[in-house]
Amino acid sequence: MKDLKAIEYWLSDMDGVLVHEGVPIPGADAFLSKVVSSGRRLLVLTNNSLYTPRDLSARLAAAGLDVRPEWIWTSALATAQFLADQRPHGSAYVIGEAGLTTALHGVDYILSDLNPDYVVLGETRNYSFDQITRAVRLIERGARFICTNPDPVGPSQEGSLPACGAVAAMITRATGVAPYFVGKPNPLMMRSALRRMGGHSESAAMIGDRMDTDVVSGMEAGMETVLVLSGVTRRHEIERFPYRPSRVFDSVADLVEMVE
Known part of the structure; x- marks a missing residue:
């Protein structure tokens, strides 16, 4: 496993990682701020094709999260x-x-x-x-x-x-x-997101709350994978899958001190 301080490109799912039913998950704002202030690149991914990045940015702002439209990649x-x-x-x-x-x-x-x-x-x-x-x-x-x-x-x-x-x-x-x-769990979405960022899988990590979409697509795209337990997948369910995330945390709040 790579040292998370070496990760230059952070990809994050939206629902279950940053927000839950329109309410920000505790620590999400601190994580976003830390990634941006550290000079790392950030892209928030969602399978939801209803909204434009500008619409989603406004919805996240209403929830108290500062995510610019250019930091959002939708299916x-x-x-x-x-x-x-x-x-x-x-x-x-x-x-x-x-x-x-x-x-x-x-x-x-x-x-x-x-x-x-x-x-x-x-x-x-x-x-x-x-x-x-x-x-x-x-x-x-x-x-x-x-x-x-x-x-x-x-x-x-x-x-x-x-x-x-x-x-x-x-x-x-x-x-x-x-x-x-096209969308998750197809790793094509991860690769297109990395191209958008100008990044490479070897220095990228995907954060998600689902083993069957976020983790598997990040893994198949060659990235470090981080499962957070603030959304769909529960800790006891991880062993049911034939693959594992690189790391497991309770929420993105646990990642704040690891982004330097």
């Missing part, structure tokens, strides 16, 4: 970058919100339902049966199927909501075509 941005690399200046039929459509416009993609190169599925507050039907028919006609992330459910104050992965499963069932998922 929508990773998806847009992936499509721009695969098929520059292409077209896509999109089911999603501003976070996804803005990211695709940012890489000069045309949003259209007229013979698009891709059907791109992200999160939306209201999945439309008409949109899903249109996506099914376009995929049947040859459009490639991309999904921002595989998360089957998302949180809300009332309880779980069907999310991207669940809707993708319905489209797959109807078409027989499985999507390519």
